Amino acid sequence: MEVPVIETRGLIKSYRTGEHAVPVLRNVSMSVHRGECLFLVGPSGSGKTTLLSILGCVLSADSGEIRILGHDVKHLNPDEQAKFRREKIGFVFQRLNLFDALTALENVCIPLQLLRWKKAAAVSRSKQLLDLLGLGGLTDRNVTQLSMGQRQRVAVARALAADPELILADEPTASLDESSGLQAIATLKDLCRSLGKTVVVVTHDSRIFSFADRVLTLNNGQMKPSVHTDSLSAVRMDTNPPEPAKKAA
Amino acid sequence: MISFAIKTLLSNRSKLFTGVAGVIFSLVLVNIQGGLYLGLMKKASLLVDHNDADLWVTHKLVENVDLAREIPESWQQRIRGLPTVQKAVPYIVGKGTASLNSGHMEDVWVIGSDPDSMLGSAWGFVAGSRADLRRPYGVSFDEVDSEKLGHPQIGEWLEVNGQRTRVVARTNGITGFITMPYLFTTYNTARNLVRMPSGLTSFILVKLRPGKDRVALQQLIQQRIPDACVYLPEEFASISQRYWMKRTGIGISFGAATLLGLLVGLTVVGQSLYAMAIDHLKDYATLKAIGARDSDVCSVILTQTIWIATVGTFLGMLVVYLIANFWNSPLAPVYIRPLLAAASVVVMFAICIVAAFVPYLRIRKIDPVTVLIG
Ligand SMILES: Nc1ncnc2c1ncn2[C@@H]1O[C@H](COP(=O)(O)OP(=O)(O)OP(=O)(O)O)[C@@H](O)[C@H]1O
Ligand SMILES: [Mg+2]
Numbered sequence: 001m002e003v004p005v006i007e008t009r010g011l012i013k014s015y016r017t018g019e020h021a022v023p024v025l026r027n028v029s030m031s032v033h034r035g036e037c038l039f040l041v042g043p044s045g046s047g048k049t050t051l052l053s054i055l056g057c058v059l060s061a062d063s064g065e066i067r068i069l070g071h072d073v074k075h076l077n078p079d080e081q082a083k084f085r086r087e088k089i090g091f092v093f094q095r096l097n098l099f100d101a102l103t104a105l106e107n108v109c110i111p112l113q114l115l116r117w118k119k120a121a122a123v124s125r126s127k128q129l130l131d132l133l134g135l136g137g138l139t140d141r142n143v144t145q146l147s148m149g150q151r152q153r154v155a156v157a158r159a160l161a162a163d164p165e166l167i168l169a170d171e172p173t174a175s176l177d178e179s180s181g182l183q184a185i186a187t188l189k190d191l192c193r194s195l196g197k198t199v200v201v202v203t204h205d206s207r208i209f210s211f212a213d214r215v216l217t218l219n220n221g222q223m224k225p226s227v228h229t230d231s232l233s234a235v236r237m238d239t240n241p242p243e244p245a246k247k248a249a
Numbered sequence: 250m251i252s253f254a255i256k257t258l259l260s261n262r263s264k265l266f267t268g269v270a271g272v273i274f275s276l277v278l279v280n281i282q283g284g285l286y287l288g289l290m291k292k293a294s295l296l297v298d299h300n301d302a303d304l305w306v307t308h309k310l311v312e313n314v315d316l317a318r319e320i321p322e323s324w325q326q327r328i329r330g331l332p333t334v335q336k337a338v339p340y341i342v343g344k345g346t347a348s349l350n351s352g353h354m355e356d357v358w359v360i361g362s363d364p365d366s367m368l369g370s371a372w373g374f375v376a377g378s379r380a381d382l383r384r385p386y387g388v389s390f391d392e393v394d395s396e397k398l399g400h401p402q403i404g405e406w407l408e409v410n411g412q413r414t415r416v417v418a419r420t421n422g423i424t425g426f427i428t429m430p431y432l433f434t435t436y437n438t439a440r441n442l443v444r445m446p447s448g449l450t451s452f453i454l455v456k457l458r459p460g461k462d463r464v465a466l467q468q469l470i471q472q473r474i475p476d477a478c479v480y481l482p483e484e485f486a487s488i489s490q491r492y493w494m495k496r497t498g499i500g501i502s503f504g505a506a507t508l509l510g511l512l513v514g515l516t517v518v519g520q521s522l523y524a525m526a527i528d529h530l531k532d533y534a535t536l537k538a539i540g541a542r543d544s545d546v547c548s549v550i551l552t553q554t555i556w557i558a559t560v561g562t563f564l565g566m567l568v569v570y571l572i573a574n575f576w577n578s579p580l581a582p583v584y585i586r587p588l589l590a591a592a593s594v595v596v597m598f599a600i601c602i603v604a605a606f607v608p609y610l611r612i613r614k615i616d617p618v619t620v621l622i623g
Binding site: 053056083158 | 250252253256257259260531532534535536537538539540541542543545617618620621622
């Protein structure tokens with residue numbers, strides 16, 4: 001039986017503001033399977049980004065269980081978390097967070113440099129990825145001289161550079177117009193499918209829901225079944241992980 | 250990470266410029282201050298440094314080449330008798346007062362050398378020569394002191410301690426720590442001018458036979474004449490320098506200025522690195538979010554600071570070189586010693602690395618979660 005890429009049980013997280021602890025995640029349980037493209041939706045402030053940060057080992061939950069790629073990441077110290085992130089997780093940030101001083105190619109090389117790849121190998125892999133994303137001719141362009149859609153693709157290439165098993169994307173289409181948004185998400189999904197990556201996308205953008213294998217809705221810190229709308233009717237909605245993942249034994 | 254560090258640095262021209270300027274300023278200040286200090290110290294030992302004597306025999310209480318005390322002239326015979334001695338000659342350094350045509354008086358320092366060897370006599374002649382000093386009552390003066398002495402011309406008379414001397418030579422670059430004009434002449438003329446009591450002299454200068462051991466002879470003379478002090482030239486030079494350093498406290502003021510220069514460098518470089526780090530907090534947070542280690546972040550800042558230090562050092566030392574070579578004057582000589590210049594560069598690099606510490610601590614504190622939330 002295959003181990004889920006993400007498995008959480010009873011995740012609880014609250015933020016301290018002064019004296020008060022504001023609960024943000026209340027008892028979140030979910031599981032995601034290898035190769036799945038999962039969308040995480042919900043109203044603003046519902047805790048989507050907080051959950052994504054915990055899944056990405058950038059933030060720790062207050063309590064609950066969490067296993068990523070079979071590792072119990074709850075007890076990792078910050079150094080181990082960083083190692084886990086650079087080896088196993090690719091991020092596409094909402095504001096992309098490309099390095100403005102660098103070219104497209106150099107941006108994609110960074111995760112490989114963090115993994116101590118030899119320069120030539122890093123360059124050739126990064127070129128290959130940029131080619132795959134249709135940016136073959138723009139590798140030496142400074143990222144500030146690229147269009148939003150092109151920058152988005154550089155961000156995807158950077159997330160894929162270290163060949164991580166899990167890709168986490170926060171509002172990847174937020175800064176794009178409709179057509180480039182659709183194109184970006186289509187590319188992300190196609191690429192991840194063909195490379196066998198697992199993807200979790202946080203989004204508000206109902207136009208792209210149809211790209212999801214499954215949509216989970218977070219409301220007030222809890223997983224809730226989504227309201228079925230016409231645009232979503234084609235998508236399978238549930239809060240519980242699909243049955244085959246449950247431990248048979 | 251090196252290309253990330255350097256490209257980030259270059260993308261931030263104004264801060265890069267400030268940092269480099271800080272290093273340049275600091276290095277120039279330190280080296281010019283240090284150079285002026287060494288130049289002044291060199292002036293304090295000027296008469297020793299430009300003298301070919303192998304050993305200086307002095308009065309026990311002498312602390313400075315310019316402030317001599319009388320010793321028996323007869324010591325030279327006792328020294329001449331020693332086997333490795335080639336020559337032992339008396340040397341006068343004494344004070345006089347010149348009466349100028351204008352009616353002004355000017356204190357002068359009269360230096361008298363043995364007329365055969367002219368050991369310890371003037372150098373850097375622009376008019377006349379050492380040989381001219383052998384002429385009756387012949388003296389040389391330095392261009393620096395021309396005004397003090399009422400612009401004497403070659404061939405003119407100059408009265409010193411009520412006795413007539415004739416100006417026969419002019420030099421360039423002989424100016425000592427005591428700031429009084431040096432008049433070089435022969436031993437006997439000097440004796441008369443400074444009214445040296447008979448049988449006494451200021452110093453005895455010793456030349457060794459070629460290839461003989463200076464230190465052995467130094468010890469031997471010291472044994473034979475327990476009342477004397479016998480110095481190697483470098484010893485006497487540093488004694489003379491230390492005398493002025495202690496008496497005037499210039500070491501402290503130059504030291505303070507140098508320290509200030511280093512502090513300015515530390516502050517400016519630290520400030521520009523910090524400002525640069527603050528400008529790029531988002532980049533550092535992103536690096537950490539995608540898994541950069543603390544050491545990766547540290548290497549970025551270190552690369553930047555070393556780059557600033559290298560460029561700043563190169564330009565700074567160029568400025569120092571230009572100043573030392575083209576703005577130098579005998580009155581305020583800048584004396585750059587390669588070893589000290591090298592030390593200043595090492596200190597500068599150390600300071601730049603220290604300066605990188607604060608931005609590093611700031612960046613270490615960044616929580617990568619800020620990339621996603623906040
Ligand atoms: N550092 C923090 N300190 C205190 N409260 C915080 C902090 N970060 C987030 N919150 C609060 O936690 C709640 C959830 O935030 P989160 O960013 O996870 O929501 P979200 O679902 O991603 O919202 P959006 O769709 O607007 O991005 C919000 O109410 C937010 O104000
Ligand atoms: Mg969010």
